[in-house]
Every structure is written in structure tokens, then in C-alpha cells.
Amino acid sequence: MMKAKYTVLSVAIAAVLAGCGGAAVEKKVELAPEKAVGAAAVEAKAVESPMPEVAPKAEPKSVVAVTQPAPAVVATPKRKLDIPTDPNTFLVTASVKTSEHPAYGQGLDSGFDVNGKPGKEIVVTRGEKYKFIVDTGVQHDFYFTTNRVGWGAGTYADGVEGQFIYKGEVSFEPSKTTPDLLYYQCRNHKYMGGKVYVLDKGEDLAKVKAALEDSAGASNTKSRATAVVTAGAVKQKLGYAQMVIGSGSAKRIENSGDQQAIDMLTNARSQIEAAKESLAGNKLDQAMSQVNDGLRLMTAASRQITTESEMAGVNHKAQYEELSNSLKTYEGSYKRNSERAAKMDQPLKAKLDEAEYERLIAGGKSLAEKGDYAAANKSLQKAQAMITSVLTSMLHAQTVTYDKKFETPQEEYEYELARYENYEELIPLAIEQKQPSQRALELIDSFVQKAAKIREEGKGVAAKGDYKMAIMAVQAATSNLQRALRMAGVN
Numbered sequence: 001m002m003k004a005k006y007t008v009l010s011v012a013i014a015a016v017l018a019g020c021g022g023a024a025v026e027k028k029v030e031l032a033p034e035k036a037v038g039a040a041a042v043e044a045k046a047v048e049s050p051m052p053e054v055a056p057k058a059e060p061k062s063v064v065a066v067t068q069p070a071p072a073v074v075a076t077p078k079r080k081l082d083i084p085t086d087p088n089t090f091l092v093t094a095s096v097k098t099s100e101h102p103a104y105g106q107g108l109d110s111g112f113d114v115n116g117k118p119g120k121e122i123v124v125t126r127g128e129k130y131k132f133i134v135d136t137g138v139q140h141d142f143y144f145t146t147n148r149v150g151w152g153a154g155t156y157a158d159g160v161e162g163q164f165i166y167k168g169e170v171s172f173e174p175s176k177t178t179p180d181l182l183y184y185q186c187r188n189h190k191y192m193g194g195k196v197y198v199l200d201k202g203e204d205l206a207k208v209k210a211a212l213e214d215s216a217g218a219s220n221t222k223s224r225a226t227a228v229v230t231a232g233a234v235k236q237k238l239g240y241a242q243m244v245i246g247s248g249s250a251k252r253i254e255n256s257g258d259q260q261a262i263d264m265l266t267n268a269r270s271q272i273e274a275a276k277e278s279l280a281g282n283k284l285d286q287a288m289s290q291v292n293d294g295l296r297l298m299t300a301a302s303r304q305i306t307t308e309s310e311m312a313g314v315n316h317k318a319q320y321e322e323l324s325n326s327l328k329t330y331e332g333s334y335k336r337n338s339e340r341a342a343k344m345d346q347p348l349k350a351k352l353d354e355a356e357y358e359r360l361i362a363g364g365k366s367l368a369e370k371g372d373y374a375a376a377n378k379s380l381q382k383a384q385a386m387i388t389s390v391l392t393s394m395l396h397a398q399t400v401t402y403d404k405k406f407e408t409p410q411e412e413y414e415y416e417l418a419r420y421e422n423y424e425e426l427i428p429l430a431i432e433q434k435q436p437s438q439r440a441l442e443l444i445d446s447f448v449q450k451a452a453k454i455r456e457e458g459k460g461v462a463a464k465g466d467y468k469m470a471i472m473a474v475q476a477a478t479s480n481l482q483r484a485l486r487m488a489g490v491n
Contacts, residue, residue, distance in 0.1 A: 083115050088128060090114050092184070094136040094192070107149070107191025112136065112184065119194035122184065124174050125201055132170040132184075137445045138427055140186045141166050142193075143325075150185025150193060152318040155325065164325045166428065167452070174198045180208055187322055229284045237291045238279065241272050244298055252372055253301050261301040268297035316373035320364070323380040327361070330387045333425050337391065340418060350390045357383050391426075409467035416474040420455060423481040424448075430488040444484045451480035 084091055097104050097111040101118035104111075114120035124130055134142045143163040147154030157163070159173040164187060178198045185193040199208055244250070245268065253265045271294030278287035334352060364379035406412040427448060436444065458473030 081116050084133065086131075089131045089133065090122065091116070092132055092134045092136060092142055094140050102194055103191035108186075108189040110140070110189075110192065112140070112142070112186070112193045114184075114194070121194055122196045123199065123205055124172065124196060125199050126174045126176060126178060127201065129171060129173045132172065134165055134168055134170055136166045136186070138166050138431060138448055139188060139441050139445065140192065141188055141428070142170060143185060143187050144172065144196065145183050145185050146179060147185070148183050148195075149190050150183065150187065151190045152187040152322045154318075155321045156182055164322075164329070167448075181212055229288050231279070231282075231284060234275070234279050234284055234287045234291065237288065238272070238275055241275070241291050241295055241298075244295065245269055245272055250298070251370060264297045264301035268294045268301065270294075271297065316377055317368075319377050320368050320373045320380065323364075323377060323384065327380065327384060327387070330384070330391060333391055334387055337422070352387060352390045357386055360386070409471070410462075413462055413467045413471050413474065416471050416478070417455075417458075420451075420474050420478045420481065423478055423485070424451075427481065427484055427488070430485055436488050440487050444487050447480045447484035447487065451477040451484070454480065 081091060081093065091114070093113045093116075094110055095113055095118070097109055098118055101111045102121075103119060111119055114122060132142070136142055141164045143150075143152075144156040144160055145154040146156055155163075156179075158178065159175055160170065161172075162168060162170040180198050182196040182198060183193055184196055185191075197205060197208060199205060250265060253261050256262070271290045275287045275290035275294065278284075278290060360379050360383035364376040364383070367373070367376035367379060406415065427444070431441070431444070454473055454477040458470040458477065461473060462470035
């Protein structure tokens, strides 16, 4: 048996991610102040400080003005990328947009690069499997969408595994039902990505692009053409109006208690019924006018009960999709941590009330099916608070126990690596819950990148069999993740 020894490192983690409000748990561990590897050596000895120290101002001195040539501007070196050689593998990173990016001047000033090319068009073939190596920074979660803007809307999930991540791997296997055109985008920002063309085997890309352009052009021409009222057009518009009148929005209006909105809904229904009679009497212009009036009344009634957040442009449907995907990630984390705790014979200090959790998920799904995404999100947010609270407690249970004995150095290394991965999982969770400032996000990202670099050093050393050095490297990497969490507001 060997007992772990560590460099003195004091870390306080408060269970505040999901509003737990518990007291901070402080753990002190002893680490042998022995040599470390590369950047890990500096990190293991460094005094932790979330912000760099500012040097004191020097006393002003009298100087004689001397004309000197302006210093040469040194370009910031570009990040070296390991571009995949496999044609079915893509590296996705993020950088400031240039004029090469297809969405230059739109949305966020940063964009996604694929294999080093800004907003690169991707071409995939149905039936083949593709891998996307994502390393975009903690602010930018990669996903596939049918929406050219992104921002969490229009999630496409068929044949996709692992999306909504900023670091890791996403797999995509398009099928016969996959649309000819998709987009890869960021769920947190607009216009960061580009197009994904989906072809059948042997299909010509130029022909697919031409067909898509023709389809879009025909749609635009039709919308600009002078409207000619026909019986078919009235029937189509009437069918749409009846669907709207019977939708979840109408039920929200009925249940709102707002009498003005309810009266508008009643008038809208009267207009729709009148339109049916006009259509039956072949009074097509009158019928179309009545249908349009009914839809306008319905829209006005919906606006009457719209919340301030909705008026501000909150996309509740997109939020619902985002919450649903996030919960799947948290559920996977909960399962892994439960299994890890069982292997280490650690009793769970907190356990998920699975019955209540499932009730909230089912309730949210039911509300979403009725079109009431705002209420559905409230239900999912409660479920999220439950599972993140439990995850935080589980993390404490695994990280405060340091007086452990290990059979081999390799076992101790694997324990530290698992601990690192636990903290890594909490980073996006902390950002989502705490909504730190842009400056804080930049610092968080720098700490996360630094941690990843040191962890890779540790893995390299471990591969050579030097687990003692590898342990110190991984611990130093973990301390950077702890600093990132503190910057996000988790003390």
C-alpha cells in the first residue's frame, strides 16, 4: 500500500451552482514538493491568484525627447493546428472572423474554423460516418442545425452524437432522411459557423447547390408576386388559421385571465367561422380578408399576454431544446459519478430523487407539445437545479477525501485523472448558472486551455511509466480548473 502525499494546496468549493447555499467545504492536502514536469512544475509551486499582480508605478523622471523610429509591429503568432489527414475527420476551432468567413460582419465577431479555414463549407455523404474534433473555447458550444443563424435554434440530432460541446468529439452519420443542407453553428451566439451539404453517394455537389438555389429563388419569387385570391389559397390559409386557433397559444390565452386577450381570441374565432361561410358562397376576396383579420386578432391576443422576456426576443423553443440537451449531458455525468463512487466505496451524500426528476421532465415535455415552451422551460429548469445540486455534492464527496491509500502509483494517477475530469465537467455548468462577464469568460478560457495543456503533459509522462511526475502534473492541471471555477463565481 502507498499513501498519497501532496504539496500544500487549499481549495474551497461552495455548493452554489444550483443555489444550494451550503457552507464552503475546505480541503487541505499535502503534496511532496518534488520536481514536476514542464508547465506543471511552475503550477505545482505557484501561489494561486485569479488576477495578475500589477507592478507599482515608477517615479516620474525628467527625460529629453529623442526622435526614435517606431517599434516594429510583431504579429501575434497563429495557433498551430493539427489538421486531420482523414477526409472524414474535421477539426473545429474558433478565431476572430476575417473577410474569408461567409458570415463576416454578421453576428459575433468570432467564428468557427474547420481545418483552419474560416466558416468552411463541409460536404458529407449519406451512409458514411464523420468525426468532428471540437476545440472552440468554453463560450462556444458546437451543434448541427437547420437554422442558418444558429443561436440554439433548429437543433438537428438524427445521426448525431455528442453535440453541444466546446471540447471533445462529435460524430455524425447522415441518413436518407437528412436534409441536403444543414449548418454547424454555436448555440450561444449567432452566425459563427457555415454550411454542411449532404449528398447521396456519387451525387454532384454543383447540382445539389443549384437545386437548393432554385428552390430558394422560386420561394422568393412566389412571395414577391402579386397575390391572386383563389379557392385553393383561401382553403390553405383557412386551414392554417384553424390550426393556430386550436394551438397551445390559444389555450394560453384562455387560461391567462386577461379579459382583453380572451375577447380578441373570441373575435378571431368568429372571423374564421365567417370566412368559412364566405368561402362556401364563393366570396373569395371577403373570405381571405376575414381569415387575415382572424389571424391578426390572434396575434394581438398572444402579444397581450406575452411576457417581458418574450418581448425582449427570448426564443423559448430554442431554450427548451437547449435545456433538453443539457439535461442529457448532466444525466450522463450523474451516472458516471454514481458508478465511480460505487467503485471507490464512497457513500453518496446526495442522491437524485429520480421520481420527482422524471415528473418534471415529463411535465416539461407535455407543455412543450402544447406549444407552451415558456412553462415547459420552468419545469426543466427545476429538474436542472435538482441534478446540478446533486452533481455538485457528489463532486465534493469525491474531492474532499484525500487520506486515501493506493495499491500502485498508476491507481493514484487514474484517481487524479478522474478528479480532473470531474472539475472539467463543472466548467460549462458553472458558466451556464453564473453567467460571468465577457472578461471573466476570457480568463476562464485561458485557465481551461492551460489545464488541458498540463494534463496532456501528464499523460505523456504517464505513458512512459513515470506516474509520480504524472500525478503532480494532473494535480497542477486541476488547480487551473479550480481557478476557472472561482472566476466563474464558484468559491
